[in-house]
Amino acid sequence: MTGMTVIVKTVTRWTAALIFLYGAYVVAYGHLGPGGGFAGGVILACAYILITLAYGGEHALRVLPRAVASRLDSFGALAFLALALVGMVGGGLFFTNWLQQKWAGKAFHVFNGGIIPLANVAIAIKVCMSLFLVFFILSSVRMFGKDEQIDFRSKEVD
Amino acid sequence: MKIDIQTILPLAIAIPLGMGFILPLLGKKLTRLADVAANLATASLVCLSIILLVGRLQGGGAEVYWMGGWRITAGGTVFGINLVLDGLSALMLVLVSVVSFASTLFSSRYMDQYTGRSKYYGLFMLMIAGMNGCVLTGDMFNLFVFLEIAAVSSYALVAFGCESDELEASFKYLILGCVASSFILLSIALLYAQFGALNMAQLGERMAELGVNKGSLLALMMLLAGLGVKAALVPFHAWLPDAHPSAPAPISAMLSGVLIKAIGVYAIIRVVFNVYGWTPELGMALMVLGTLSMIVGGVLAMRQGDFKRLLAYSSISQIGYVVLAIGLGTPLGILAGLFHLANHAIFKSLLFLTSGAVQYRTGTRQLDEMGGLAQKMPITGRTCLVGSMSIAGIPPFNGFFSKLLIIIACVAAGRWGFALCAVIISIVTLAYFLKVQKNAFYGKLKDKWAQVREVPLTMQCSMVLLAVLCVAMGLLLVPGLREAVLEPARDALYQGVKGYQEVVMTLLGSGG
Amino acid sequence: MIYVLCLILFLVGLYGVLSQKNLIKLIIGLGIMEYAVNMFLIMVGYRKDGKAPIMESGTGLDKFLSGAVDPLPQAMVLTAIVINLAVLALAIAIAMRLYQKYGTYDITEIRRLRG
Structure with a gap:
């Protein structure tokens, strides 16, 4: 599959990075305003899905190999759990906001939400990778194939 | 040593959740490492749950x-996310961990027939995390979330073999579950x-203040229907006979042994006793549902x-016993129901594991095709005999005591009709398990099974472990142990809305 | 009452699940049911002229409580959406596998398990 027309490809080239940037903004700003890990992660995944649609599966896999995506998927969840466990070791309770004591409520400081921005980043990685994988795998299964190998060439994405 | 429960309580969810993402x-290459890691995780959960039980x-x-x-x-x-460990939660935690340990031990060789071992263990661990969270959580919405974690991973596990039957069963299960x-x-x-x-204790408090109105009755009916599907009570049972046999044997053991209890029966009784408060009408509803399941499951x-x-x-039939006894609402009835719930977790998972062992060696699940397998597979045959006798209620085994208690409780509460049903169905149970024993393990050995060997050692170990527990669980009625394990669980329910609320609310103020 | 509309939407979804024979339409029915529940949750938290539930500096808890919409149902809806996503993705994956095995999406033809 070679992807879609040159118009779509060009527009995608311009917009994909912007969408990604916007997703990153939503994640990073999530502890202060609307947004957060899940919403931002979905926007990040949309950037990858746009690339997959416009350029085809092969190109998308060059940008983000499947093995990397599924590793990052587990990594995001583990990072979130690790944050909680560190709180347990440091503060005595699961999910203790162990950074909050230092910088709580200080304006213009990165960690003024305690561990919440970090948790948002972990969730964003997890959500982005999961959504991308769900979309990619579902869109690339051959419907009449005997073997269950994933082969994106035979499936047209329109 | 003074054990600080406060520190280790969340580990019951964190360990399986973490393993679920690490595994x-x-x-594909490190399958043996995955076996070891999964077994270590479940073994540590067994230790943890026993520490929690004793520490509590x-x-x-x-x-x-x-x-x-x-x-x-x-x-x-009060808003916040809380975990509540009372007698009932501690009992359920131990059950979940023991059965999951036996199942992972069994899986390490049984899953040789399948590919994708590390994914299998990942889903397995997520299911355990869901169940542990479900029995520990103290508010309604988290109950729903953990219930869904357990349910979604069980949908995937039922379909794990990716054959036609499994996919069909899983889809049916998924639609009904959803x-x-x-x-x-x-x-x-x-x-x-x-x-x-949303906090169960506060919900109960408000409900007692404002009284039950039409809206909360509607909510109760929908909760009973929804959780009834998860517990496979009779009008809602259609998915279970397809889903449980189609899954790999260790998963069947988990599904029948603990999943329908942790996310179904446990949730129902928690809501009925600690949020709404037991009333005779509600008890009657549970008893009728229970008796229906008992009869229909047994006859089918x-x-x-x-x-x-x-x-x-x-399983449907035995869950009926549990719900019937708990629906009585008397102290003895609740005790008997919880005891039967614990026993059923052990012997039903044992029986599913033995059926898996037979399938592992002979490749069939049809009883007609088997015969005389006890000669070739002595350990499997004997453990299956123990399990069958327990479930049928033959004296030295645990099933006898709990069924006897249920019948006594029914009689003591003046429910003669229900007691009679319980007796009759217990005879029916004996009948069909005699059929299993006769067809599968005794009788003449068929020629085509001449080459059948006993299953590998780890599989034997897990079956023997559960069989020993089948005998040992009878000891839970001995005064010392009863006060330690069963009575706190009973009290958690029997004290109802007010007791639960006092427990949770008095601890609201204390730090932590 | 506007809540009744949610209930009607819920029943539409339930009707879809119960009556449709196509696997994909069944899954769409499930989706409609979940949306109805999510909308109901949002309406529970809604308050006329309510503000977005973000605490600004200088706002006390009391003022926040009297002015803002209830944030809890929103958090619940977000969680419910994530769960729903997982369930629907799994459902579609299983439906596709079923199609590979049986060559049809019609549930009346996918009936091996009985009894």
Whole structure:
């Protein structure tokens, strides 16, 4: 599959990075305003899905190999759990906001939400990778194939 | 040594959740490492749950744990995510861990027939995390979330073999389970709309203040229907006889042994006793549902030719016993019901594991095709005999005591009709398990099974472990142990809304 | 009452699940049910002229409570959406596998398990 027309490809080239940037903004700003890990992660995944649609599966896999995506998927969840466990070791309770004591409520400081921005980043990685994988795998299964190998060439994405 | 429950309580969820994400990272090559890691995880969960059970006794009452120490009081309502460890939760935790340990031990060789071992263990661990969270959580919405974690991973595990039957069973299970979840979520939303609280203790308090009205009755009905699907009570049981046999044997053991109890029966009795409060009408509803399941499951099990399908119908029937006894609402009834619930977890998972062992060696689940296998597979034959005698209620085994208690409780409460049904169905149970024994393990050995050997050592170990537990569980009625294990669990329910609320609310103020 | 509309939407979804024979339409029915529940949750938390539930500096808890919409149902809806996503993705994956095995999406033809 070679992807879609040159118009779509060009527009995608311009917009994909912007969408990604916007997703990153939503994640990073999530502890202060609307947004957060899940919403931002979905926007990040949309950037990858746009690339997959416009350029085809092969190109998308060059940008983000499947093995990397599924590793990052587990990594995001583990990072979130690790944050909680560190709180347990440091503060005595699961999910203790162990950074909050230092910088709580200080304006213009990165960690003024305690561990919440970090948790948002972990969730964003997890959500982005999961959504991308769900979309990619579902869109690339051959419907009449005997073997269950994933082969994106035979499936047209329109 | 003084054990600080406060520190280790969340590990019951964190360990399986963490393993659930680490194990898939191991990939295809390191399958043995995945086996070892999964077994270590479940073994540590067994230790943890026993420590929690014992530690709770030392501490006296229940433990309430607020995630991150964060809670906020607004308008008289306390918001926060809490875990509550009382007698019932501790009992359920031990059951979940023991059965999951036996199942992972069994899986290490049984899953040689399948690919994708690390993914299998990942899903398995997620299912355990869901169940542990479900029995520990103290608020309605988290109950729903953990219930869904357990349910979604079980949908995937039922379909794990990716054959036609498995996919079909899994799809049926998924559709019914998903409709049930919608009902549960809608009823939780209704409850929140009316009472403005999600914490079970506070919900119970508000409900006692404002009285039950039409809205909360609607919510109750939807909750009973939704959770009834998860528990496979009779009008809602259609998915179970398909889903449980289709899954790999260790998963069938988990599904029948603990999943339908942790996310079905446990949730129902928690809601009925600790949120709504037991009333005679509600008790009657539970008893009728229970008796229906008991009769329909028992009768349908009689005519099954498929080993695992028979066991699945028998699960419906035994869950009926549990719900019937707990619905009585008397102290003895609740004790008997919980005891039977614990026993059923052990012997039903044992029976599913033996059926898996037979399938592992002979490749069939049809009882007609087997015969005389006890000669070739002595350990499997004997453990299956132990399991069958327990479930049928033959004296030295645990099933006898719990069924006897249930019947006595029915009689003591003056419910003669229900007692009679329980007796009759117990005879029916004996009949179909005699059929299993005769067809599968005794009688003449067929020629085609001449080459059959006993299953590998780890599989034997897990079956023997459960068989020993089948005998040992009878000891739970001995005065010392009864006060330690069963009575706290009973009290957690019997003290009803008020008791639960006192337990949770007195600990609200204390730090942590 | 506007809540009744949610209930009607819920029933539409339930009707879809119960009456449709096509696997994909069944899954769409499930989706409609979940949306109805999510909308109901949002309506539970809604308050006329309510503000977005973000605490600004200088706002006390009381003022926040009297002015803002209820944030809890929103958090619940977000969680419910994530769960729903997982369930629907799994349902579609299983439906596709079923199609590979049986060559049809019609549930009346996918009936091996009985009894």
